[in-house]
Amino acid sequence: QKEVEQNSGPLSVPEGAIASLNCTYSDRGSQSFFWYRQYSGKSPELIMFIYSNGDKEDGRFTAQLNKASQYVSLLIRDSQPSDSATYLCAVLNSNYQLIWGAGTKLIIKP
Amino acid sequence: KAGVTQTPRYLIKTRGQQVTLSCSPISGHRSVSWYQQTPGQGLQFLFEYFSETQRNKGNFPGRFSGRQFSNSRSEMNVSTLELGDSALYLCASSLGAYNEQFFGPGTRLTVL
Numbered sequence: 399q400k401e402v403e404q405n406s407g408p409l410s411v412p413e414g415a416i417a418s419l420n421c422t423y424s425d426r427g428s429q430s431f432f433w434y435r436q437y438s439g440k441s442p443e444l445i446m447f448i449y450s451n452g453d454k455e456d457g458r459f460t461a462q463l464n465k466a467s468q469y470v471s472l473l474i475r476d477s478q479p480s481d482s483a484t485y486l487c488a489v490l491n492s493n494y495q496l497i498w499g500a501g502t503k504l505i506i507k508p
Numbered sequence: 509k510a511g512v513t514q515t516p517r518y519l520i521k522t523r524g525q526q527v528t529l530s531c532s533p534i535s536g537h538r539s540v541s542w543y544q545q546t547p548g549q550g551l552q553f554l555f556e557y558f559s560e561t562q563r564n565k566g567n568f569p570g571r572f573s574g575r576q577f578s579n580s581r582s583e584m585n586v587s588t589l590e591l592g593d594s595a596l597y598l599c600a601s602s603l604g605a606y607n608e609q610f611f612g613p614g615t616r617l618t619v620l
Contacts, residue, residue, distance in 0.1 A: 430608075432609075443611065496541070499550065
C-alpha cells in the first residue's frame with residue numbers, strides 16, 4: 399500500500415459542475431495536507447492546505463479533511479476549462495516527511 | 509516578493525558527464541527540497557536541506573548529491589549521467605521544515 403494514494407484518472411467533469419478529487423493516506427499520525435495543481439510542462443503550484451478536521455474554503459476551492467477515515471478531498475465548484483490539470487496531494491506524515499501522491503488528471507469538458 | 513528561481517532552465521548533456529543545477533529560494537525561506545519528475549511519473553523526492561543540513565533523502569543513487577549554502581541557496585549535482593536521468597528537476601522552498609512548499613520553474617535536463 400502506498401503511503402498516499404490518488405486515483406490517476408483522468409477524471410472528466412462537465413464545465414460548471416463540481417469536480418471532486420480524493421486522496422487517502424496510511425499514516426494516522428499525519429499532520430498537514432496540501433493540494434497542488436500542475437499544468438502540463440509547468441511546475442506544481444499550491445492551491446491550499448489544511449491541518450484540522452472539517453472544511454476549508456478558498457474561492458471556488460474547498461478542502462475537506464477526515465482524519466478518522468484518513469482521507470482528504472478537494473472540491474472545485476463551477477469547474478472551468480482552465481481547471482484542467484493534474485492535481486497533486488501531499489501529506490506531512492508523523493516523521494515530518496512530505497509524501498506525494500501520484501496525482502489525478504482532471505479534464506473539464508466545455 | 510520574488511519566487512523560487514532555478515538555473516539553468518534547460519540543459520543538454522551527454523552520458524557520462526556531470527551537471528550542477530542551482531536553486532535560489534524565496535527570501536527568508538530556509539528549507540529547500542529537490543524533486544525529479546519524468547513524463548507520466550509523480551514527484552520523486554531527492555533530498556531536503558534545512559539550514560545547510562540535509563534533513564531527508566530519497567531513494568536515489570549516490571550519483572545524486574546536493575548542498576545548501578548559508579544564504580539558503582542550494583545546488584544539486586548529478587555525476588556520470590545516464591539516459592534515464594533525463595527529467596524535469598524541481599526545487600521547492602519553504603519557510604520552515606514543515607511548511608507548505610513553493611516550486612521553482614524547474615530545470616529540464618536532457619541526456620543524450
